[in-house]
Amino acid sequence: MDTSRDLQFEAPSFTKRLKGMLGVDFYRLFHTPLFYIFLGIAAIIPAMLIAMTGMAGPNGEPATPLFTNVWQAIAANTPIYGFEGIEKYANMNMVFIFGGIMVSVFIGHDYKSGYVKQLFTTHAKKQDYMLSKSLTCAFAMACMCITYLFGAIIAGALTQTSFAVNVGNLLCAILGKMVMSLGWASLYTFLNVIFKRYFGISIASSFFFGTGILVIGIGSIVGNTPILNVFLYGASVYACLSSSLLNVVICLVVSVAWACAYNVLGTLLLENSDVY
Amino acid sequence: MNAIEIKNLTKNFGEKQALKGLEMTVPVGSIYGFIGENGSGKSTTEKIICGLIRPSGGAVKLFGKDYTDADVREKIGVLIEAPGCFPNYSVWNNLMLQAANLGIENAEEEVRKVLQTVRMEGAAGNKFKNCSLGMKQRIGIAMALLGKPALLVLDEPINGLDADGMRIMRETLTGLANQGCTVLVSSHILGELEKIATHYGIVRGGKMIKEMTAEELETSCRTYVALQTKDMARTKMLLGCKYSRVEEDERGYLRVYDNTKPETIVAFLYENGILVNEIKTDKIGLEEYYIDLMREKEGTVR
Numbered sequence: 064m065d066t067s068r069d070l071q072f073e074a075p076s077f078t079k080r081l082k083g084m085l086g087v088d089f090y091r092l093f094h095t096p097l098f099y100i101f102l103g104i105a106a107i108i109p110a111m112l113i114a115m116t117g118m119a120g121p122n123g124e125p126a127t128p129l130f131t132n133v134w135q136a137i138a139a140n141t142p143i144y145g146f147e148g149i150e151k152y153a154n155m156n157m158v159f160i161f162g163g164i165m166v167s168v169f170i171g172h173d174y175k176s177g178y179v180k181q182l183f184t185t186h187a188k189k190q191d192y193m194l195s196k197s198l199t200c201a202f203a204m205a206c207m208c209i210t211y212l213f214g215a216i217i218a219g220a221l222t223q224t225s226f227a228v229n230v231g232n233l234l235c236a237i238l239g240k241m242v243m244s245l246g247w248a249s250l251y252t253f254l255n256v257i258f259k260r261y262f263g264i265s266i267a268s269s270f271f272f273g274t275g276i277l278v279i280g281i282g283s284i285v286g287n288t289p290i291l292n293v294f295l296y297g298a299s300v301y302a303c304l305s306s307s308l309l310n311v312v313i314c315l316v317v318s319v320a321w322a323c324a325y326n327v328l329g330t331l332l333l334e335n336s337d338v339y
Numbered sequence: 340m341n342a343i344e345i346k347n348l349t350k351n352f353g354e355k356q357a358l359k360g361l362e363m364t365v366p367v368g369s370i371y372g373f374i375g376e377n378g379s380g381k382s383t384t385e386k387i388i389c390g391l392i393r394p395s396g397g398a399v400k401l402f403g404k405d406y407t408d409a410d411v412r413e414k415i416g417v418l419i420e421a422p423g424c425f426p427n428y429s430v431w432n433n434l435m436l437q438a439a440n441l442g443i444e445n446a447e448e449e450v451r452k453v454l455q456t457v458r459m460e461g462a463a464g465n466k467f468k469n470c471s472l473g474m475k476q477r478i479g480i481a482m483a484l485l486g487k488p489a490l491l492v493l494d495e496p497i498n499g500l501d502a503d504g505m506r507i508m509r510e511t512l513t514g515l516a517n518q519g520c521t522v523l524v525s526s527h528i529l530g531e532l533e534k535i536a537t538h539y540g541i542v543r544g545g546k547m548i549k550e551m552t553a554e555e556l557e558t559s560c561r562t563y564v565a566l567q568t569k570d571m572a573r574t575k576m577l578l579g580c581k582y583s584r585v586e587e588d589e590r591g592y593l594r595v596y597d598n599t600k601p602e603t604i605v606a607f608l609y610e611n612g613i614l615v616n617e618i619k620t621d622k623i624g625l626e627e628y629y630i631d632l633m634r635e636k637e638g639t640v641r
Contacts (some may be wrong), residue, residue, distance in 0.1 A: 070402055070414065070489055071414075072402070072404065072408075072410040072411060072414070073410055073413070074408070074409045074410035074413075075409060075410075075413060079442045080409075080442065082442070083439045083440045083441065083442045084440060086439045087436045087439050087440055090436065090439070091425070091436075094428075172425075176423060176424065176425050176426065177420075177421060177423030177424070178423045178424075179423070180391060180419060180420075180423045180425075181417075181422065181423030181437065181440075181482065182423070182440060183389075183390055183391060184389040184390055184408075184415065184419070184492075185412060185413065185415075185440060185441055185486070186409040186410070186412045186414070186418035186441075187440065188409065245628045280488065303630065312352065335393070336393070337386075337391065337392035337393060337542055338391050338392065339386070339391045339392070
């Protein structure tokens with residue numbers, strides 16, 4: 064307790080504030096079953112896509128595999144912004160759909176438990192909250208990308224699907240997808256800040272944006288143009304099996320730019336509305 | 340310097356005006372009892388002080404600084420409604436997480452200390468969700484005490500506590516105030532508040548209608564004469580004719596609130612053939628003072 068001595072006021076530094084908040088968020092992430100469940104889901108998705116479609120039918124019908132190559136489950140061969148069949152859509156981008164649900168549950172629990180109330184009565188700033196959640200959730204989604212990769216490899220090995228690939232391009236594609244996690248996590252954090260305790264709407268809106276349906280719609284109208292790379296879904300698609308380092312750089316720039324935008328918007332929203 | 344200084348505070352929720360120019364002054368080191376009916380604006384004021392909701396107008400200063408300043412916010416401990424804890428984590432872990440948020444360096448020692456203060460050392464390993472209401476309230480206080488706050492804002496901290504829980508809470512808050520911590524505490528349990536508060540603020544309809552010290556309350560509280568006779572009905576009728584305010588209390592005593600002496604009443608009743616069994620003078624407490632004040636504001640005082 065502060066005794067009756069002269070009060071000393073000292074504003075905590077940004078580093079101190081963020082360090083504390085990140086410590087709490089990462090502790091929570093690693094100590095909640097939710098994170099591990101979603102890591103599991105991320106691993107199961109490619110395994111199911113590869114293994115289920117690669118197996119023979121119950122009466123010996125020949126298999127009709129969705130992918131002829133394991134790495135097609137990671138990314139399309141070339142960037143396709145519109146919808147040209149499930150095999151070109153269903154890849155590592157799906158991590159960002161499920162990641163959105165994970166972020167909604169993670170942040171929704173902040174409000175449900177009253178943690179947000181406890182947090183904002185301290186020196187915590189709104190910008191710290193946005194940044195801490197975005198970084199933690201981006202880390203979680205990047206981890207999901209890795210388990211997705213392992214799921215694809217194991218299923219590919221079991222079904223003896225081709226692994227032929229240019230390793231450099233593949234690494235650039237995976238890296239590109241992983242850096243997009245930051246932008247997606249920031250979007251989902253922002254959506255959850257908008258809807259706060261309306262948990263169902265948060266999940267629905269995260270799912271809606273995560274599917275990339277808006278960019279797919281625009282892609283169907285304007286065609287397969289690289290201009291769509293300015294969007295999160297567009298840049299995520301751009302990280303494909305023909306990627307080079309330039310693709311990774313573009314993904315990084317787009318991801319960071321959107322993360323900054325969503326963090327600023329989220330901070331403004333929190334600053335100008337009642338928190339609890 | 341005042342711990343809290345509020346000028347012309349307003350808050351609108353859509354069409355509804357929850358605070359209508361509230362003024363409030365809480366001196367450093369005081370235990371300030373914040374009283375008012377449900378919906379009078381107590382919680383709204385507290386939430387504004389704590390930075391949870393934004394005021395529509397007015398100024399809030401804490402220790403002479405704007406209430407949003409990060410350096411002043413570091414000096415505030417809060418328990419609004421229930422503590423914001425994760426139900427599946429232990430009491431210890433919840434406190435350690437709050438300590439991490441506050442950037443406390445020797446967190447373990449600090450958490451141990453606050454648990455001792457609220458006498459919860461034995462329950463540190465319990466999951467928060469398994470704690471009783473009283474324990475949760477004390478955990479909330481412990482959480483508010485982390486970071487050595489100079490100002491504690493507690494919203495209804497004694498609600499739902501048993502007698503022992505209330506005693507522990509009372510001793511904790513008095514102990515904190517003795518160490519120089521300012522405590523703003525709202526409660527509907529006025530009897531308990533009266534035992535610890537050094538200052539009071541009574542709010543009604545979003546406005547502060549009275550601020551006073553415990554000493555001022557003492558002098559403001561009217562004395563009354565309480566008596567019992569064998570024929571209470573006739574006594575009441577007789578006294579009712581002579582004095583302006585005569586009421587029967589819940590213990591079966593007749594109370595005469597007019598400024599009179601017991602011997603005068605005894606003599607008057609004796610003249611009318613009534614013998615007094617018991618008679619004493621007393622003072623109304625905070626609760627009755629508050630009810631009187633509310634009646635007065637409603638224009639229904641008899």
